[in-house]
Amino acid sequence: MSLVNPSSLFHGSPVVTRSPTLFNPTRKSIPLSSSSISAILTKFKEPQSESPFDFKSYLLEKANLVNQALDAAIPVRDPVKIHESMRYSVLAGGKRVRPVLCIAACELVGGNELAAMPAACAVEMIHTMSLMHDDLPCMDNDDFRRGKPTNHMVFGEEVAVLAGDALLSFSFEHIATATQGVAPDNILRAIGELAKCIxxxxxxxxxxxxxxxxxxxxxxxxxxxxxxHKTAALLEGSVVLGAIMGGGSDREIEKLRRFARSIGLLFQVVDDILDVTKSSEELGKTAGKDLVSDKTTYPKLLGIEKSKEFAKKLNNEAQEQLSEFDRRKAAPLIALANYIAYRQN
Structure with a gap:
């Protein structure tokens, strides 16, 4: 049941016609929600490293730029209800792991942030759509996500479904219309890659x-x-899209694809562990739901300790794929793999 009074779909203002929304790095970044990156990072203890790379500053900077770009890409327009619903979930905070992976992969192979940003926003839109649909009563029936009521609890099930559909379709439009400085063949390849992975x-x-x-x-x-497929595929797509937009060679793209598959599976193993070891308050979403629904998870099959060993193995395998790249340029991806492995929510 919707918690808001369903007002009319149109507020009487003129419909805004769409033109490609460009990312403006000089625009003031919008603040993240209560589950901000800075708050998330206070719970993350990065493993000791000889590298002077400042991961926390890097993630905070990139996540805020992604937030700014998402805010610009999805303004409130008519029909107001659907765009408010889209923005409610897209701008609800979160770790922004997928778009940051996309940007980091692009920069690793010689590209730049501006070339990757539309693709980075697209993968976050699709990730958000998957969460909105996953939370629906016909799926996992969750009431909270990122510490806030889920989209269908606020806007109603029908609007949540449609808003997710709108995010999915717009993600492809955004790559096609907003990407600049990238060869058309690479844009087309990226769109095909993204479609397949979802x-x-x-x-x-x-x-x-x-x-x-x-x-x-x-x-x-x-x-x-x-x-x-459910978790790793979109993480893989995020990294591969970044590498394509950055003009990476086929060999570089495949190395990064294997890296992403390992961290994608790693992400889920850690998620399963956190579901049974952390509270709902710590996670910002319902904890223990896998246990209640009798879902098969890695801790259920392997136990907690064996699951942790498997996570460590996956992290090592992922980082092995980066060994042929310049260590300094690979530092963000190495740090992101460690972040996924050692995160606490």
Whole structure:
């Protein structure tokens, strides 16, 4: 049931016609929500490293730039209700791991932030859509996300579904119309890559197998299939899109693809561990829901300690894929892999 009074879809203001929204780095960045990056990072203890790279400053800077670009890309316009719903979830904060991975991969292969930003925003829009749909009563039926009521609790189920659909379609439009300084062939390749990683061979495949597996007795191989598609596919797409937009070679793109698959699976293993070791307040979302729904998770199959060992193995495998790149340029991706491995929410 909606918690807001459903006002008319139009407020009487003239409809704004769309032109490509460009990222303006001089524009003042909008603040993140209560689950801000700075608050998140206070709980993250980066492992000791010989590198002088300041990961916390890097992530805070990039995340705020992504937030600014997302704010510019999705202004409030008619129909107001749908755009408010889209903005409610997209600008609700979060770690911005996927867009930052996209930017870092682009910079690693010689590209720049501006070339990657539309693709970085697109993957965050799609990630947000997946969370909005995942939270629906017909899926996981969650009431809270990122410390706030979920989209359908505020705007109603119908609007939440449509807002998610709108984010999905707009993500492709945004890459096509807002990307600058990138060869058209690379833009086309990136759009194809993104479509594949979220379709019936990617995110959707993982989600449907996950739904069909509830209550079933499944093994580690089955669980890995779910999470390589449901979670890792979009992380893989984020990194690969960045590498494509940066003009990376086929060899560089494939190395980064393997890196991303490992951290994608790592992300889910850590998520499973946190679900049974942290509170809802610490996570900013409902804790223990996997246990309540009798969902198969890595801790359930392997136990907590074996799951932690598996996470460490995945992190090592991911970082091995970066060994041929310049260590200084790879520092953000190395730090992001460690962040995913050692995060606390």
């Amino acid at each position: 379709g019936s061979e990617g995110l959707v495949a993982g989600q449907v197998v996950d739904i069909c597996s509830e209550g079933a007795d499944v093994g580690v191989g089955h669980l890995e299939f779910i999470h390589l």
